[in-house]
Amino acid sequence: MTTTNWMKPKSEQSCPSCSYSSQQLRMLALDYAGLAGCATLAFVLYLNTLNAGFVYDDRRAILGNADVTGAGPLAQLLQNDYWGTPLTDSGSHGSWRPLCVLGFRLNFVLGDGAAWPFHLINLLLHGLATVLVVHVARTLLPTRAAVYAAGSLFAAHPVHTEAVAGIVGRADLSATVCWLLAYLAYRRHMRHRDWRSLALTLLLAVAALLCKETAITLLLLCGLCDLLCLGQGVKHAGDEKHRLRSLTILSVALLCALYCRLSIVPRPSTAFSAADNPTAHEPSWWTRTLSYLYLPVANFQLLLWPQHLSFDWGMEAIPRIRTLWDARNVLSLAFYGILLAVTCKGVRWRCTASSSVDYAAVATSISLPLLQRLGGSSCQAWHGLVCACHHQLKQQQQQQQQQQQQRSSLQRKASASRSSCSVSSAPSAVATSVSASVLVTCIAFMVLPFLPACNLLFHVGFVLAERLLYLPSVGYCLMLGLGFGRLWQRLHSSVHRLLLLCCLGLLLGTFSLRTMQRNRDWQNEEQLFRSAIAINPPKALGNLGSVLSSQGRYEEAKLALQSALAHRPTMADAHFNLGIVHQQQQNYSAALTCYRRAIQLRPQLAPAYVNLATTLLAWDQGRQEEAAAVLLAGARLPGHGVRDRSAHEAARHSAYLQLSALHRSQGRSQLAVEVLNEALATLPLERRQQRAMLHQRLAALHVELEQWQEAERQQQLALQLQPGEGVAYVSYGQALARNSSRYAEAELWFKRAVELSPLEPSTHHHYADFLEQQQRTQEALGYRLRAAALAPHNYALQSAVADALRLLNRLAEAELWYRRAVALQPQAAHAHANLGAILQMRGQRQQAVDCYRRALQLEPGHATSRANLAKMHVNIDANT
Numbered sequence: 051m052t053t054t055n056w057m058k059p060k061s062e063q064s065c066p067s068c069s070y071s072s073q074q075l076r077m078l079a080l081d082y083a084g085l086a087g088c089a090t091l092a093f094v095l096y097l098n099t100l101n102a103g104f105v106y107d108d109r110r111a112i113l114g115n116a117d118v119t120g121a122g123p124l125a126q127l128l129q130n131d132y133w134g135t136p137l138t139d140s141g142s143h144g145s146w147r148p149l150c151v152l153g154f155r156l157n158f159v160l161g162d163g164a165a166w167p168f169h170l171i172n173l174l175l176h177g178l179a180t181v182l183v184v185h186v187a188r189t190l191l192p193t194r195a196a197v198y199a200a201g202s203l204f205a206a207h208p209v210h211t212e213a214v215a216g217i218v219g220r221a222d223l224s225a226t227v228c229w230l231l232a233y234l235a236y237r238r239h240m241r242h243r244d245w246r247s248l249a250l251t252l253l254l255a256v257a258a259l260l261c262k263e264t265a266i267t268l269l270l271l272c273g274l275c276d277l278l279c280l281g282q283g284v285k286h287a288g289d290e291k292h293r294l295r296s297l298t299i300l301s302v303a304l305l306c307a308l309y310c311r312l313s314i315v316p317r318p319s320t321a322f323s324a325a326d327n328p329t330a331h332e333p334s335w336w337t338r339t340l341s342y343l344y345l346p347v348a349n350f351q352l353l354l355w356p357q358h359l360s361f362d363w364g365m366e367a368i369p370r371i372r373t374l375w376d377a378r379n380v381l382s383l384a385f386y387g388i389l390l391a392v393t394c395k396g397v398r399w400r401c402t403a404s405s406s407v408d409y410a411a412v413a414t415s416i417s418l419p420l421l422q423r424l425g426g427s428s429c430q431a432w433h434g435l436v437c438a439c440h441h442q443l444k445q446q447q448q449q450q451q452q453q454q455q456q457r458s459s460l461q462r463k464a465s466a467s468r469s470s471c472s473v474s475s476a477p478s479a480v481a482t483s484v485s486a487s488v489l490v491t492c493i494a495f496m497v498l499p500f501l502p503a504c505n506l507l508f509h510v511g512f513v514l515a516e517r518l519l520y521l522p523s524v525g526y527c528l529m530l531g532l533g534f535g536r537l538w539q540r541l542h543s544s545v546h547r548l549l550l551l552c553c554l555g556l557l558l559g560t561f562s563l564r565t566m567q568r569n570r571d572w573q574n575e576e577q578l579f580r581s582a583i584a585i586n587p588p589k590a591l592g593n594l595g596s597v598l599s600s601q602g603r604y605e606e607a608k609l610a611l612q613s614a615l616a617h618r619p620t621m622a623d624a625h626f627n628l629g630i631v632h633q634q635q636q637n638y639s640a641a642l643t644c645y646r647r648a649i650q651l652r653p654q655l656a657p658a659y660v661n662l663a664t665t666l667l668a669w670d671q672g673r674q675e676e677a678a679a680v681l682l683a684g685a686r687l688p689g690h691g692v693r694d695r696s697a698h699e700a701a702r703h704s705a706y707l708q709l710s711a712l713h714r715s716q717g718r719s720q721l722a723v724e725v726l727n728e729a730l731a732t733l734p735l736e737r738r739q740q741r742a743m744l745h746q747r748l749a750a751l752h753v754e755l756e757q758w759q760e761a762e763r764q765q766q767l768a769l770q771l772q773p774g775e776g777v778a779y780v781s782y783g784q785a786l787a788r789n790s791s792r793y794a795e796a797e798l799w800f801k802r803a804v805e806l807s808p809l810e811p812s813t814h815h816h817y818a819d820f821l822e823q824q825q826r827t828q829e830a831l832g833y834r835l836r837a838a839a840l841a842p843h844n845y846a847l848q849s850a851v852a853d854a855l856r857l858l859n860r861l862a863e864a865e866l867w868y869r870r871a872v873a874l875q876p877q878a879a880h881a882h883a884n885l886g887a888i889l890q891m892r893g894q895r896q897q898a899v900d901c902y903r904r905a906l907q908l909e910p911g912h913a914t915s916r917a918n919l920a921k922m923h924v925n926i927d928a929n930t
Contacts, residue, residue: 084198085184092180092205095565096173099215102573103165108217114696118154127151141692149260150221168217175223176214180205182230183524187531189237190488196535204527208356208564213517215572222520225262228254236272243292252303267498269304273297274494278487329370340371342505344378347385353526360585361578363514367586393493496525588618596627604631622652638669654692656701659684681709703740723751742771746781753788761785779803780816787820811840827857845874861892879909899924
């Protein structure tokens with residue numbers, strides 16, 4: 051078999067500065083073509099992810115993460131976890147990945163918050179990882195065919211879809227790239243034992259660890275590779291000493307990394323929920339053990355045949371094994387038996403090959419150079435020490451030269467070997483040793499990165515996650531490539547080799563089609579959740595119901611959520627989302643039941659308290675005291691163990707605001723002030739926008755109490771928190787406008803708000819309100835029109851333009867704007883009533899009556915429509 055330059059031992063590699071022969075040039079071109087083909091395949095298969103949006107976990111990790119959006123200081127990256135929650139928080143996930151979050155932040159700033167730049171970086175990282183897999187395969191696999199088989203399988207494997215198509219999979223992609231680079235750097239260090247390669251290995255290992263926690267096993271892999279070369283390549287006395295030094299440095303670095311990760315970086319203080327990892331909460335030790343032993347088998351099945359994939363494998367997606375007679379135990383037994391047998395066989399081959407080393411020659415290579423330096427000629431007797439070898443120095447030097455020539459000859463005969471370890475025994479021993487080392491290394495590539503996430507050593511927050519298989523799949527693809535290469539070597543017939551290539555092509559084609567199909571599932575959340583209904587029905591249906599509800603498809607959402615609860619009645623989120631659907635459909639009694647059930651299942655669910663209070667007030671205004679008690683309870687929730695701290699604090703902030711508004715509507719302004727002061731005392735200082743809102747509300751209350759100095763102080767505090775936000779200046783202007791002696795000063799603040807936020811519709815709208823109060827209706831109309839143009843789908847702003855035109859007696863134009871408002875909210879009774887009023891003013895009696903009747907159909911008790919019909923002496927139909 052013809053070997054390329056990178057397939058030969060270092061001693062036989064041609065010098066890059068020398069001229070290449072035509073055969074070498076063809077081989078080099080073939081190498082580059084194969085590498086480019088694998089990279090192109092990886093890139094093309096995931097091109098359809100570029101038009102995907104932020105899906106599932108991306109929203110929380112990117113859009114809701116202040117460390118990514120730039121809302122928080124840069125130093126906060128070192129204090130928060132991957133999701134933006136402080137590591138010391140009781141609800142922190144404990145995933146500390148500052149290097150990956152920093153990459154997200156740069157992506158967000160340079161891409162202006164769009165989704166496609168995030169997907170593009172993921173796509174490029176996958177292509178780079180594929181290139182590195184090919185380079186790693188070159189150091190291990192026996193033939194060029196094996197190398198490109200492994201690279202192409204890695205490029206096309208469907209199990210990688212979650213890591214590449216999901217933006218949060220960036221952590222796995224980055225860690226894999228750093229892992230592979232570190233491995234290649236250490237392979238170079240094993241050849242030359244230079245400090246630069248070792249330092250680069252340690253630097254890349256740290257980078258990988260800052261991207262993903264599972265990368266901590268990288269140093270174990272490097273040490274294992276070095277140990278697999280033990281006894282080979284003893285060229286001089288320092289070889290084993292250098293190897294021992296390298297292994298010592300790796301061990302110290304690994305211990306330091308473990309200490310820093312476990313002791314210095316805070317760990318999560320609460321256990322993961324039963325929905326995320328139900329087996330961890332199983333009281334039976336027997337069930338836990340059998341179930342966890344089966345999980346690696348389930349992961350390996352996804353590598354073998356990735357037909358059934360899901361965004362989430364929690365809850366009962368993988369049923370627990372409760373009895374020894376479960377058929378899955380046979381799979382577990384077979385999996386571990388085969389893995390152990392293959393590993394033991396590889397180690398036994400390796401030990402057999404190592405036993406052929408001439409250790410007497412090794413000892414002589416150590417003793418005689420030392421004897422020569424000290425001036426002796428024999429090691430038989432020296433300073434009273436007796437050696438039984440009876441070697442003479444000159445004779446031994448001659449023997450060493452002869453042995454060196456023999457070893458060089460053997461190296462040339464074994465030039466097809468891929469191992470970077472030098473050979474020092476017979477060709478058969480070399481081949482056996484190399485095969486064993488490659489096999490064990492491939493198994494280590496697959497097993498070691500998976501160990502921290504397998505639940506066998508310690509519990510993690512999931513049962514199975516497809517993106518965590520991205521790095522272990524490198525070992526799986528290398529093993530497939532190794533098998534393919536062995537078959538390729540044994541098949542000498544061109545027909546048989548063509549058949550083997552057809553089988554590989556069929557597998558690659560199947561994988562490629564499945565990958566592209568799975569990419570479409572990650573285009574949006576609705577498709578993603580629908581694709582997982584067969585695997586994890588409660589989680590998929592619950593999330594699907596939430597998505598449909600946000601789109602206004604309430605009937606579909608209701609069916610999905612009810613189906614989810616039929617599978618798992620204890621899902622607090624499903625009850626909460628079903629309550630939202632009932633609330634939007636004005637089925638308040640059913641909504642109250644859902645919210646109360648959600649609170650019962652999860653007492654720290656702050657948004658449920660807010661919605662419960664809102665529903666109570668909408669259903670019966672006489673239940674204000676009950677609503678106030680619910681809001682106060684929700685506002686004072688400590689949030690112990692909540693996963694999304696940002697959403698929890700936002701709900702508490704909303705509860706305080708609504709409670710203060712409720713007290714204010716009841717004429718208890720002083721109590722409303724106390725509520726807002728309590729909110730300021732408990733709300734975290736870093737939530738500047740929410741604190742500014744509280745100061746603005748306090749200023750408005752102090753104006754009502756005619757406490758002008760305190761009102762102005764609160765507005766100044768709000769301005770300090772948001773110096774560049776126009777809304778703060780609007781609020782200050784509104785407060786000053788309450789005092790008739792400060793109208794001119796108030797207008798200056800309104801103008802400043804418009805200058806700061808010219809594209810914010812509310813600033814123009816509120817300035818128009820101020821101008822109308824000053825009877826400057828014509829000026830106000832200009833700002834009304836500007837606000838409506840900035841928000842063409844905002845009903846209130848369109849109606850405000852119509853009202854302004856009506857005040858100027860431009861009734862025909864006002865009618866057009868009222869019709870726009872009706873088109874925006876066709877189910878709103880007041881919209882039809884406003885249109886009826888303008889038609890009545892224009893003398894279009896019948897059209898006005900039709901509008902009033904439509905308003906009464908939507909809201910039978912609508913007072914304005916009834917009054918205007920009475921003025922027009924029109925009988926109100928009882929059926930209307």
